[in-house]
Amino acid sequence: MNWKFINSPYLRFLKMYINEIFLSIQGEGLYSGEKMVFIRTEYCNLRCSWCDTKYSFYEGKEMSIDEIVESARNINSGHGASWICLTGGEPLLQKDISVLVDRLSEEYNILLETSGSLDIGRFLPNHVKVKKDIDFKLPSSGMYRKFNDKNISYMEEGDYIKFVVNDLNDFNVAMEEIEKIGKNVKIVVQPVYGTDIKMLADAFIDKAPSNARLMLQEHKYIYGEIRGV
Ligand SMILES: C[S@@+](CC[C@H](N)C(=O)[O-])C[C@H]1O[C@@H](n2cnc3c(N)ncnc32)[C@H](O)[C@@H]1O
Ligand SMILES: Nc1nc2[nH]cc(C(=O)O)c2c(=O)[nH]1
Ligand code: SF4
Numbered sequence: 001m002n003w004k005f006i007n008s009p010y011l012r013f014l015k016m017y018i019n020e021i022f023l024s025i026q027g028e029g030l031y032s033g034e035k036m037v038f039i040r041t042e043y044c045n046l047r048c049s050w051c052d053t054k055y056s057f058y059e060g061k062e063m064s065i066d067e068i069v070e071s072a073r074n075i076n077s078g079h080g081a082s083w084i085c086l087t088g089g090e091p092l093l094q095k096d097i098s099v100l101v102d103r104l105s106e107e108y109n110i111l112l113e114t115s116g117s118l119d120i121g122r123f124l125p126n127h128v129k130v131k132k133d134i135d136f137k138l139p140s141s142g143m144y145r146k147f148n149d150k151n152i153s154y155m156e157e158g159d160y161i162k163f164v165v166n167d168l169n170d171f172n173v174a175m176e177e178i179e180k181i182g183k184n185v186k187i188v189v190q191p192v193y194g195t196d197i198k199m200l201a202d203a204f205i206d207k208a209p210s211n212a213r214l215m216l217q218e219h220k221y222i223y224g225e226i227r228g229v
């Protein structure tokens with residue numbers, strides 16, 4: 001996207017479906033603790049059994065790219081967050097996501113949360129502008145084997161793969177998949193909220209490789225299981 005276009009009046013006419021926009025502390029993954037504006041898109045192509053944002057499947061409103069940028073700016077006014085987290089639902093399903101990324105990357109660092117099921121290079125050709133949190137869905141999600149292997153080839157410094165684990169079977173499958181992926185990729189193992197974290201911590205100490213870290217969903221320990229935080 002060239003500079004003239006991303007600053008053009010046409011951004012008023014490009015629409016996306018947005019579920020919610022809010023300011024919070026990143027609670028997941030390698031950028032945990034960073035103050036971020038979250039932009040959550042509507043729709044998802046998967047249906048993970050334990051998904052904590054099922055409300056994003058159907059609830060949303062149409063907003064132009066100008067309105068999204070303006071809304072993020074207003075929410076962040078006086079707070080100085082330097083990051084935007086694009087999440088959902090599945091952000092890659094929005095047809096103009098690359099235009100939004102071009103526009104936001106003029107002002108912010110961007111973290112993309114994606115399910116790993118869609119070809120990132122195809123849906124977001126300008127993905128080099130974002131840090132990527134790419135999920136690898138495990139058996140308990142009901143979405144196992146949806147991972148698109150091409151996504152590994154798009155990974156760069158600062159990107160990571162996240163395995164959300166609900167039980168020991170998920171954990172063991174994760175260990176096998178991590179071994180296949182190799183040592184050069186950063187890995188986050190994240191327990192499903194409410195599951196037995198001590199058991200998973202013991203298993204992690206026992207078996208996890210050095211490129212993996214176990215991380216909890218911080219925002220739920222701060223605020224509980226409510227939306228928009
Ligand atoms: C709601 S999803 C949205 C982005 C994208 N659809 C994905 O799955 O990565 C954001 C992150 O929350 C994780 N997640 C969803 N429900 C969870 C739960 N109950 N416990 C732990 N992590 C969860 C997902 O696995 C994903 O890493
Ligand atoms: N604080 C906070 N951190 C998050 N990291 C990933 C989130 C998500 O729902 O994608 C999320 C969220 O909803 N809130
Ligand atoms: S892919 Fe993400 S948003 Fe979609 S159902 Fe799974 S966790 Fe929820």
Ligand SMILES: [Mg+2]
Binds near residue numbers: 113114134135
């Ligand atoms: Mg993700």
